[in-house]
Amino acid sequence: MKPLITVIGSSNVDLIVKLPRFPKPGETVLGGQFYKAQGGKGANQAVAAARAGANVCFISRVGNDDFGKSTLLSYSKDGITIDHVSVDNTIPTGVAVIYVDAHGENTIGLAEGANATLTPEQVRRAASVISLSKLLLLQLEIPFETVKESILLARKANVPVILNPAPAQPIDSEILKNVSILTPNEIEAEFLTGISLTTDDAIKHAAQQLRSRGVHTVIITLGSRGVYVSTERENLFVPSFQVEAADTTAAGDVFNGTLAVAIAEGKKLIDAIRFANAAAALSVTKLGAQTSAPRREEIDEFLFSQ
Ligand code: ADP
Numbered sequence: 001m002k003p004l005i006t007v008i009g010s011s012n013v014d015l016i017v018k019l020p021r022f023p024k025p026g027e028t029v030l031g032g033q034f035y036k037a038q039g040g041k042g043a044n045q046a047v048a049a050a051r052a053g054a055n056v057c058f059i060s061r062v063g064n065d066d067f068g069k070s071t072l073l074s075y076s077k078d079g080i081t082i083d084h085v086s087v088d089n090t091i092p093t094g095v096a097v098i099y100v101d102a103h104g105e106n107t108i109g110l111a112e113g114a115n116a117t118l119t120p121e122q123v124r125r126a127a128s129v130i131s132l133s134k135l136l137l138l139q140l141e142i143p144f145e146t147v148k149e150s151i152l153l154a155r156k157a158n159v160p161v162i163l164n165p166a167p168a169q170p171i172d173s174e175i176l177k178n179v180s181i182l183t184p185n186e187i188e189a190e191f192l193t194g195i196s197l198t199t200d201d202a203i204k205h206a207a208q209q210l211r212s213r214g215v216h217t218v219i220i221t222l223g224s225r226g227v228y229v230s231t232e233r234e235n236l237f238v239p240s241f242q243v244e245a246a247d248t249t250a251a252g253d254v255f256n257g258t259l260a261v262a263i264a265e266g267k268k269l270i271d272a273i274r275f276a277n278a279a280a281a282l283s284v285t286k287l288g289a290q291t292s293a294p295r296r297e298e299i300d301e302f303l304f305s306q
Contacts, residue, residue: 002053002054002055003264004055004057004129004132005049005055005057005133005134005135005136005137006056006057006058006059006126006136006137006159007045007049007136007138008042008060008118008123008137008150009046009058009138009139009141009142010043010094010115010118011042011062011115012039013036013037013038013039013067013070013093013094013095013096014035014037014039014289015034015036015098016035016037016098016100017032017097017098018033018101019031019032019102020102022105037288037289038070038290040060040094040115040141041141042058043058043075043290044254044293045139045164045257045260046060046075046078046080047075047080048253048256048279048283048293049137050080051078051294051296052258052279052296053296054261056080058080059084059122059150060085060086060118061085061114061117061122062088062094062114063088063092063113064087064088064089065092065093067093068087071093072085083129084129086118086122088113091116092113093113094110094112094114096109097109097110097111112141115141115142116142118146119143119146120145120146120148120149120150123149123150124153127153127157130153130157131159133154133159134160135159135260136151136154136160137161137162137257138151138162138163138164139164139165140164140168144169151175151179152178154178155178160181161179161180162183162256162259162260162263164252164253164256165182165183165184166184166252168184168187168188168192170192173214176213176214177215179215179216180215181215181216181218181219181259183221184210184220184221185222185223185252186221186223189210189220190206192206193209195209200237203220203222204235207228207229207235208230211230216232217269219259221251221252223251225239226238226240227240227277229269229273234270238274238277240277241277244285245285246285246286247292248284249288249289249292250288250289251280252280253289253293254282255277255279258276258280258299259272259273259276262275274303275299275303278306282302
């Protein structure tokens with residue numbers, strides 16, 4: 001039986017233009033190539049979890065527009081339950097406008113749109129599905145009061161919470177102590193602790209500091225290096241898998257979505273991290289965000305081959 005996971009977070013449509021170079025203010029640069037892709041950290045993680053083998057209930061909000069319709073359709077194609085993806089009749093679907101230059105650098109302008117109107121009330125309406133879930137997975141691209149309410153609801157129902165604190169913003173200890181697993185990347189860990197992660201000792205120190213604020217388990221993701229995990233009993237680096245990286249966009253999202261699946265299935269923490277490292281490594285070998293999230297068979301085969 002697939003475990004039920006609730007993911008609460010953002011839905012965006014990414015409008016990507018590859019250009020020879022970035023336009024200066026007031027300038028038009030010709031010769032671009034256009035791509036449209038589904039995005040948003042919440043959606044990326046929900047898709048990664050669904051493909052890795054969970055029944056995913058996604059709580060999110062889109063606009064009553066073409067982007068909203070194509071977004072809902074894409075979730076259904078991945079088998080994600082969309083009963084709690086609501087539609088805002090006045091505000092458009094979240095959109096990210098992304099320029100990528102010839103060196104692969106990008107600049108991003110984000111219009112949060114309907115994501116900004118995902119309210120605590122909408123989450124309360126989903127309380128029964130949250131309480132039936134094996135796990136709740138969240139990020140910080142929706143209003144913080146909604147994140148807060150979600151975490152408190154989950155804790156009341158004894159449902160473990162994974163919080164991916166991205167994009168970085170301050171989180172009070174009252175919230176942190178209700179988080180089972182916190183998964184910052186290096187930048188977010190530095191932001192939350194004020195510690196610059198330039199050495200192994202600094203990484204350990206940052207994880208320790210976050211745990212002292214009440215988080216049960218801290219997993220700092222370290223890009224191609226893998227992760228550092230810290231619990232009361234275990235403190236260790238878990239290396240990533242070596243692959244030919246083509247595009248690291250959304251590696252963290254795939255890591256979080258698949259970690260949630262492995263934990264919900266009852267895997268031991270280190271095995272769950274290995275599973276998520278494998279899925280994230282596979283994702284960086286392919287272009288795109290949701291397009292690069294691997295399916296369960298691929299992850300299992302990859303792990304078997306290592
Ligand atoms: P984010 O995308 O949030 O910045 P990271 O860059 O830390 O997150 O990547 C998340 C995870 O993805 C890493 O912990 C690792 O498992 C995997 N990963 C990222 N980059 C690579 C890479 N070049 N090779 C293999 N695995 C990678």
